[in-house]
Amino acid sequence: MQQGKGPLSASEGREALMLVRSSLEHFILNGRLLVPTKPFTGGLATPCGAFVSLHTRDGELRGCIGHMQSDGPLGELLLELAVAAGTRDSRFPAVTKQELPDLVYEVSVLTPMVPTDPAKVVPGVHGLYVRRGHRSGVLLPQVATEWGWDREEFLAHTCNKAGLPADAWKQPGTEVLTFTAQVVSEEPGSPSGPP
Numbered sequence: 001m002q003q004g005k006g007p008l009s010a011s012e013g014r015e016a017l018m019l020v021r022s023s024l025e026h027f028i029l030n031g032r033l034l035v036p037t038k039p040f041t042g043g044l045a046t047p048c049g050a051f052v053s054l055h056t057r058d059g060e061l062r063g064c065i066g067h068m069q070s071d072g073p074l075g076e077l078l079l080e081l082a083v084a085a086g087t088r089d090s091r092f093p094a095v096t097k098q099e100l101p102d103l104v105y106e107v108s109v110l111t112p113m114v115p116t117d118p119a120k121v122v123p124g125v126h127g128l129y130v131r132r133g134h135r136s137g138v139l140l141p142q143v144a145t146e147w148g149w150d151r152e153e154f155l156a157h158t159c160n161k162a163g164l165p166a167d168a169w170k171q172p173g174t175e176v177l178t179f180t181a182q183v184v185s186e187e188p189g190s191p192s193g194p195p
Contacts, residue, residue, distance in 0.1 A: 006109045006182025007043035007074070013184035016044065016107045019075060020052050020082035021186075025100050027083045040075035047071050049110035051140060051181075052081040054095070054103050062103060063089040068113060068129065068138065068179075078107060106185035108140050113177040118169050121151050126178040128158040130169060137162030141181050 008016060026034040039045070051066025065084040070077045082105075086095040095103070113129050121128065123144035130137050137158050144154040155176070156166035168174045 005180075006111070007046040007048065008109060008182055008184065009043060012043040013107075013182075016075075016078055016109075016184055017105050017186055019044075020078050020105050020107060021103075023079045023082035024054075024086040024095065024103075028086065028095060028097055028100060033083060034079055036075065036079070040073040043109075044075035044078075045073045048074055048112075049179075050074060050077055050081060051108040051110070052078060052085045053106040053108070053140075054085050055106065057102050057104060059104075062086075062099075063092050063095065065089055066108070066110075066138075068110065074109065104186045106183065108142070108181040108183050111180045113179045116176050116178040118151075118155055118176050121155060121176070121178060123149055123151055123154045125180060127181055128154060129177040129179065130155070130158045130162050130164065130174060131177070132162070132164055132168055132171075132174040135162045135164055137164070140183075142183055 023034045026032070047070050049067050049069040051064060053064040054062040056062050063085040065081050065088060067077060067081070110127070116126070124141060127141040128139050137160070139154065139158045139161060149157065155169040159166050159168040159174075162168070164174070169176055
């Protein structure tokens, strides 16, 4: 499944999903990072931010790690993020070998962030990055849709993710930035990878 506009064609979206699955599986089974055999091309060569999310077959989050921006090719970033999502998300224990067949992968490719008036935030279209002092938090566009949040709830939850009060987005000195994402994901019933 692919949603939103971004640098990846449909075939590159499928390739991105195979890449993140292969990367995590290779690391868990061999203890080493997967090394690409050829340079990335097309959308996978584009420098941009991304997140890799892992879910169980029943839709529960199992790990999610991302970078808001990158100077290198998207493909290289995805290799790193897949391993990080499976082994370094502090909310979860590291993925085990036994779990690998049951994981469902999702890749979110981000547009650059832009400062935004909170009144112009559109849940389900925009992702949010809230920053104040040394605290910051991010939620991807699909999170608001998954939880059925309106604009104010989305802003409040992003503030909470940053460790700030829910109404911090209304206070002077809090920056609200938006971005959009091209989201590609495996179908929950197909753990072997995209069609």
